[in-house]
Amino acid sequence: MDIKSTLLGFLSRQSLTGYELKKRFAISFSFFSGLSYGSIYPALKKMEKEELVTQKLEIQDGAPNRKVYTITSAGRKAFIEALKEPFHWEMPKNTFLTRLFFFAHLSPEERQAAAREHLEALQETQRQIKAFRPKIEAGADFYQLQCYHFGLRFYQDIIRNVSEVIRALEKQPDE
Amino acid sequence: MDIKSTLLGFLSRQSLTGYELKKRFAISFSFFSGLSYGSIYPALKKMEKEELVTQKLEIQDGAPNRKVYTITSAGRKAFIEALKEPFHWEMPKNTFLTRLFFFAHLSPEERQAAAREHLEALQETQRQIKAFRPKIEAGADFYQLQCYHFGLRFYQDIIRNVSEVIRALEKQPDE
DNA sequence: CCGGGCATGTAATCTGTTACATGATTGA
DNA sequence: TCAATCATGTAACAGATTACATGCCCGG
Known part of the structure; x- marks a missing residue:
């Protein structure tokens, strides 16, 4: 669309x-x-x-x-x-992923910092979504509410996913 | 980047x-x-x-x-x-979400069809990612593997998320 | 007095895709 | 013989953002 x-x-x-x-x-x-x-x-x-x-x-x-x-x-x-109309799935372009791909070029501290920064940005967005709740519930129909919950879960999932990467970075025996 | x-x-x-x-x-x-x-x-x-x-x-x-x-x-x-560089989180533009938002304009059957179509597209992509595994494992370092696993989990999560929407659509007492 | 909300619009720019153009080699 | 792989590139288009231009009202 x-x-x-x-x-x-x-x-x-x-x-x-x-x-x-x-x-x-x-x-x-x-x-x-x-x-x-x-x-x-x-x-x-x-x-x-x-x-x-x-x-x-x-x-x-x-x-x-x-x-x-x-x-x-x-x-x-x-x-x-x-x-x-039949829809084509558009790949999200994930800038974090592109960075992660080249993380070998950063120091362990820089890697941790970059990953945490990303996590915090996601958490901030999630907070904003949650704050939006009353505004959305006011005028939304059933499907629009589904939409909202989809969004919430989406961010929840990415946050979990990035957290897992951070955990893996921590376990990684530096270089 | x-x-x-x-x-x-x-x-x-x-x-x-x-x-x-x-x-x-x-x-x-x-x-x-x-x-x-x-x-x-x-x-x-x-x-x-x-x-x-x-x-x-x-x-x-x-x-x-x-x-x-x-x-x-x-x-x-x-x-x-x-x-x-500090990065700005780019919102993925999710075409499924835009549709879902206006689902009230479709019939229950059309809604089901649209949602399932989307789910299948996601599952197909997931299959392709899994098929890529050997090629990626061949030349990837630790971080590039993390990247791959991030991708796998990402799709797994969206699939679960969309499935949940479908379940909600089924429970919904038609109009 | 200043910032923000109301309200419309254009022009420059950016970032990228698609389609086109060319052309040799190799394997089924 | 047909498709695929190798290999480089341009031109037209698409889709959107940013910055700019204008201007009044209201509240603190």
């Missing part, structure tokens, strides 16, 4: 502006990916041209004008199609 | 051609990422200009000429620096 389909997904619940879409995205997928305005606004423009969404300018006073996007029936159809 | 550093990593063991570098990469990181000639050759050219590597043309008969790249001391230094 590309950006477009994801935006359509959010729009199929309610009409939103580009600004609001970014927020939804941040809340729902914060721990997996982000989305910048630089990709949202052009995508919306394109989708308007393709008649997957319609746009309505709302003039506000005391606040900047907003462009509210509404999904069309063609948009709904495209979204459902995208959901059903 | 970017491509350049990774290439330097391989070159710090022995001099290699672009063609060989791709192979190394494929064996070592096949299950995490690939690298195409379209990025390797330009990267090598750039690194030559930056004097991180030197190049030597080897004329062969009966086979195409090859350009063997050798790391320089500046290259070694740059590589070690890159290894030590």
